[in-house]
Amino acid sequence: MSVALIWVVSPTSELSNGLGFLDTTKLVDASKPRSVLKSSRIKNVGKKYRNKCKSCYANADLKFGYSGLSNGRKSQFDVSRVVANPTGELAISSEQLVYDVVLKQAALKVGNGRTNSYFMIDLFLCQTVWCRRTDELVDGPNASHITPKALDRWESRLEDLFNGRPFDMLDAALSDTVSKFPVDIQPFKDMIEGMRMDLRKSRYKTFDELYLYCYYVAGTVGLMSVPIMGIAPDSQASTESVYNAALALGIANQLTNILRDVGEDARRGRVYLPQDELAQAGLSDEDIFAGKVTDKWRVFMKKQIKRARAFFDEAQEGVTQLSSASRWPVWASLLLYRQILDEIEANDYNNFTRRAYCRIASSARERKLDYSFNMMETVTRL
Numbered sequence: 001m002s003v004a005l006i007w008v009v010s011p012t013s014e015l016s017n018g019l020g021f022l023d024t025t026k027l028v029d030a031s032k033p034r035s036v037l038k039s040s041r042i043k044n045v046g047k048k049y050r051n052k053c054k055s056c057y058a059n060a061d062l063k064f065g066y067s068g069l070s071n072g073r074k075s076q077f078d079v080s081r082v083v084a085n086p087t088g089e090l091a092i093s094s095e096q097l098v099y100d101v102v103l104k105q106a107a108l109k110v111g112n113g114r115t116n117s118y119f120m121i122d123l124f125l126c127q128t129v130w131c132r133r134t135d136e137l138v139d140g141p142n143a144s145h146i147t148p149k150a151l152d153r154w155e156s157r158l159e160d161l162f163n164g165r166p167f168d169m170l171d172a173a174l175s176d177t178v179s180k181f182p183v184d185i186q187p188f189k190d191m192i193e194g195m196r197m198d199l200r201k202s203r204y205k206t207f208d209e210l211y212l213y214c215y216y217v218a219g220t221v222g223l224m225s226v227p228i229m230g231i232a233p234d235s236q237a238s239t240e241s242v243y244n245a246a247l248a249l250g251i252a253n254q255l256t257n258i259l260r261d262v263g264e265d266a267r268r269g270r271v272y273l274p275q276d277e278l279a280q281a282g283l284s285d286e287d288i289f290a291g292k293v294t295d296k297w298r299v300f301m302k303k304q305i306k307r308a309r310a311f312f313d314e315a316q317e318g319v320t321q322l323s324s325a326s327r328w329p330v331w332a333s334l335l336l337y338r339q340i341l342d343e344i345e346a347n348d349y350n351n352f353t354r355r356a357y358c359r360i361a362s363s364a365r366e367r368k369l370d371y372s373f374n375m376m377e378t379v380t381r382l
């Protein structure tokens with residue numbers, strides 16, 4: 001089971017118009033028309049987000065007052081979540097907006113994961129197959145033929161399968177899963193939106209923009225997974241905090257992927273790094289295309305790695321709350337994926353021409369991963 005889940009938790013996927021936003025939503029510009037969804041979000045922003053606590057967000061430098069899941073809940077609406085967009089207008093951060101989806105998911109009843117393990121693998125596979133097929137649309141062999149229209153068709157197929165009208169056998173398997181578990185369509189739609197974003201965009205001005213992309217392509221997978229994995233019956237944690245941790249794991253994985261693949265992405269003309277942070281570090285796209293490891297690059301990378309680790313830390317707190325059947329494989333995947341960050345460091349931050357791999361457990365002890373192993377042992381005893 002563990003092996004299956006380790007791979008199950010690796011699809012790349014993404015969020016949509018369903019979320020009601022594509023770029024940061026303006027708080028103050030009343031002159032432009034907005035959708036009803038956007039307006040209602042804006043109205044509720046103080047109420048809805050005042051208990052939100054994450055801070056591994058925004059600027060890797062400035063906002064590392066990170067406070068995790070179990071502490072640091074803020075009693076006031078967090079002003080630091082309101083960011084200024086490049087034109088100087090105040091806007092709600094992507095993290096705030098994504099959190100709205102977390103709250104929506106958390107309101108659905110989650111089971112305790114007391115399901116036959118093989119059955120659970122089947123369910124995961126259905127979901128993973130769908131994520132993989134979605135990802136293949138923009139990353140697979142036919143990617144150059146994929147248009148926004150094709151993604152629209154994929155989305156209506158998704159709606160059909162959620163309504164019990166699957167198109168093919170694979171859709172039918174997922175259709176069956178979503179009829180048995182409290183799985184919401186939103187993260188699935190949002191993943192398709194991530195594919196749309198990938199079609200139209202190859203640069204991210206700020207971390208806020210990148211965060212949204214990471215939610216679309218990976219955070220969604222975390223949200224989709226919780227209802228199937230289930231929460232431990234004796235867990236004292238709130239459902240919201242478990243979803244938050246799942247979201248954080250998706251974001252952490254995607255940020256890690258991005259840092260690992262800088263060179264590969266640059267060769268495809270893509271830079272998934274916040275442009276403003278590159279500029280602050282005295283770097284530009286040209287430096288990335290040149291692919292030279294300089295001191296400036298090392299400093300920049302250290303901050304990016306620190307941020308990714310903060311998301312892993314946040315995720316870690318939620319893993320122990322999962323049902324016992326899901327805990328171990330999620331832990332294993334978290335530890336293995338986080339190791340990629342160590343590998344980037346070990347490669348002296350050369351992620352232009354050297355690919356960082358996560359080494360498999362057998363060599364872990366020589367690689368001084370005793371800590372990780374102790375953690376795994378602890379978790380399996382829980």
Ligand SMILES: CC(C)=CCC/C(C)=C/CC/C(C)=C/CC/C(C)=C/COP(=O)(O)OP(=O)(O)O
Nearest residue numbers: 009010011012218221222225246250253254318
């Ligand atoms: C922590 C709690 C409470 C629950 C866990 C919830 C889960 C399973 C979260 C994991 C989410 C996840 C696996 C997101 C996908 C992340 C990602 C970047 C996958 C990379 O996919 P590929 O495209 O296959 O990567 P490669 O580029 O290596 O091929």
